[in-house]
Amino acid sequence: NAGVTQTPKFQVLKTGQSMTLQCAQDMNHEYMSWYRQDPGMGLRLIHYSVGAGITDQGEVPNGYNVSRSTTEDFPLRLLSAAPSQTSVYFCASSYSRGSYNSPLHFGNGTRLTVT
Amino acid sequence: ILNVEQSPQSLHVQEGDSTNFTCSFPSSNFYALHWYRWETAKSPEALFVMTLNGDEKKKGRISATLNTKEGYSYLYIKGSQPEDSATYLCAFHTGGFKTIFGAGTRLFVKA
Numbered sequence: 001n002a003g004v005t006q007t008p009k010f011q012v013l014k015t016g017q018s019m020t021l022q023c024a025q026d027m028n029h030e031y032m033s034w035y036r037q038d039p040g041m042g043l044r045l046i047h048y049s050v051g052a053g054i055t056d057q058g059e060v061p062n063g064y065n066v067s068r069s070t071t072e073d074f075p076l077r078l079l080s081a082a083p084s085q086t087s088v089y090f091c092a093s094s095y096s097r098g099s100y101n102s103p104l105h106f107g108n109g110t111r112l113t114v115t
Numbered sequence: 116i117l118n119v120e121q122s123p124q125s126l127h128v129q130e131g132d133s134t135n136f137t138c139s140f141p142s143s144n145f146y147a148l149h150w151y152r153w154e155t156a157k158s159p160e161a162l163f164v165m166t167l168n169g170d171e172k173k174k175g176r177i178s179a180t181l182n183t184k185e186g187y188s189y190l191y192i193k194g195s196q197p198e199d200s201a202t203y204l205c206a207f208h209t210g211g212f213k214t215i216f217g218a219g220t221r222l223f224v225k226a
Contacts, residue, residue, distance in 0.1 A: 002162070029211070042119065042216035043159075050212055058213060090158065100147040100208035103161030 006091050006107035013081040013114045021076040021110050023091030029105070031094040032074040033058070034059050034066065036087040037109075043090065049074055081114045088112070117141055119207045121217035128195050129225055135191045136220040138205030142186035146210035150190055152177055153202040153219065162190075162203075195224045 007022045023030065035046035045058030049068040051115075063085060065077040074093075078085060088111050092104040120139040128134050140148065147166045149170040163172040168183040174191045192199055202219040209215075 033214075035216075040218060042218045043206075044216075045213055048212055056212065076168075076189060100214075101164060101166060103149055103164055104159070104206075104214065106158035106160075108158050 004091055004093055004107040006110055008110060009108065010111050011110060012068050013078070013112065015081060015083060015114060017081050019078050019079075019081070020037050021089055021091075021112075023074045023076065023107060024072050025074075025091075025093040025105070026072065027093065027095070027105065028071060030071070030095035031102075032068065032093050033094075033104070034064070034076045035090045035092060036060065037090060038067065044078065046089075047091050062070075078097060078112075083114045085090070086114045117207065117209065117215050119205060119215050119217040121203075121205060121220050123220060124218070125223070127223045127225065128198060128219040132224075133191065133193045133196050134195055134222070135189050135223075136203060138188045138190070138207075138217055140186050140188075140205070140207040140215075141209075144209040145183045145186075145207075147208040148181060148188050149206040149208070149214070150188070151204040151206065153158060153204055155201070159204055190220075192222070195222070197224045197226045200224045 004025045034046040035043040047066040049055045091107040098101040133159045150162040153159040163179045165181040170181040181188045202221045204219045207215045207218045
């Protein structure tokens with residue numbers, strides 16, 4: 001049982017480049033989300049999805065796009081990378097749409113550096 | 116803006132010590148509070164999901180309590196072991212689809 005799989009584990013980008021962080025889950029979870037982790041701060045929600053075809057913004061959505069064409073996959077796109085997007089990114093999923101009574105299952109993270 | 120505070124930021128204890136830390140959250144629009152354990156180089160793993168005022172949950176030497184009226188939750192570790200060294204995160208839910216995380220308490224247990 002793979003759980004939540006994120007790729008790549010590490011990535012270095014130059015300012016202005018674009019890339020996609022991949023996230024896939026095999027638990028048939030309705031809810032999927034992307035967080036970023038910065039030193040001294042809690043995990044901050046970037047975007048989330050409550051099912052295929054449905055996405056919405058979190059706390060810090062600027063500079064990122066998402067789509068949810070299938071239940072399993074929830075890629076995060078950086079449109080034009082900036083040094084402020086240097087961070088560790090986590091994908092997480094949960095069984096229930098509301099997510100409040102089901103815990104989040106996290107991927108192993110992607111460490112992104114933008115130079 | 117909803118704020119979730121965790122204290123202390125970090126804690127150093129000796130093996131065998133019992134310890135506790137706090138998560139403070141808004142007392143209105145409460146739906147659930149989650150606790151996660153995050154070991155270095157791994158991803159966060161769920162410890163507890165707490166939804167009712169007065170809830171107490173226990174898993175081995177770790178337990179948690181919840182007071183939704185005053186907006187706090189305590190996490191207790193009895194007889195700390197080196198393998199308990201990790202960051203402990205709490206996450207607050209208001210019933211929408213957004214989870215607000217605290218910055219975490221980093222626990223170091225010295226053998």
